[in-house]
């Protein structure tokens with residue numbers, strides 16, 4: 001939250017304050033205690049887009065469906081766009097400006113590959129990203145073959161039959177014993193459906209809402225991020241903001257298998273500043289150790305982190321902007337890597353000052369990933385206000 005800051009950072013926060021229409025006016029010292037909840041930036045149309053976006057399969061390496069939808073959505077808010085060879089989509093505002101700022105999320109969804117089809121028509125799988133084998137049994141899936149999506153299920157031995165093994169032990173779900181039944185009863189019938197080795201498989205579970213402002217769905221990691229940067233673009237457009245730099249709104253592919261899309265696009269854009277958004281673990285549920293994972297809760301605000309790839313001065317600015325706009329933060333730390341595209345941007349080219357603003361999320365990499373709408377709201381506002389607080393003159397020098 002509010003921390004002691006140096007003069008330059010205070011200035012940045014002041015600048016942001018001036019640029020905002022609905023800033024809560026407070027005395028400098030009492031920003032947190034007088035925090036009020038501003039009107040939500042989440043319009044019903046925006047939530048409709050989020051629902052459709054989440055419900056559109058976008059497997060790692062095969063992200064075109066989601067990317068197309070996302071590009072269409074941001075089209076009215078940008079000046080131009082481009083797509084790189086592996087499908088990373090970039091909307092640009094002020095493309096001619098020399099100074100370049102990136103706001104970024106990743107669009108890829110963890111999934112499975114068809115790896116082997118047995119003579120009985122059952123499909124064995126291989127991971128495509130860190131998809132969780134423990135949740136697979138009895139899940140409904142879509143197998144994306146050459147003739148379109150085919151429905152299937154992860155079969156699993158019944159509770160009645162699975163104890164009849166020699167050692168009477170429960171079988172554990174592992175990538176090598178998981179199989180999909182799509183109704184075909186031999187290999188030929190599988191192939192007749194257009195399914196082939198290398199078809200990607202996504203879960204069917206879609207977007208839904210729970211009580212008290214929670215959204216659930218698969219791949220909210222990190223299409224919630226793509227949604228938020230799109231909303232930032234919409235706010236800039238609607239508020240007719242003139243930025244003193246080129247803004248690249250980047251929805252990167254292939255994060256889940258090693259931050260690869262970001263790596264490619266960072267080299268191409270060569271940004272001067274990058275603001276990354278992704279999800280992080282809510283640590284309030286059972287079997288998570290706060291002493292290890294930190295203390296983060298859905299609904300209590302965006303979660304930026306400290307870590308070597310995170311630029312300290314940029315993080316200071318984000319913290320000041322948050323304080324000036326009464327946005328609560330939940331700070332955490334990362335060891336070595338952030339595990340997000342932040343690293344790809346920070347270490348690209350000659351080094352790019354980068355910061356990570358994460359959205360708290362429960363049950364990561366399951367089909368019931370859960371986020372709170374207040375956090376989406378405040379993360380959008382935080383990124384927006386940070387953009388108003390930075391520019392080519394921002395001093396990010398460490399020494």
Ligand SMILES: [Zn+2]
Nearest residue numbers: 221222256365
């Ligand atoms: Zn992930």
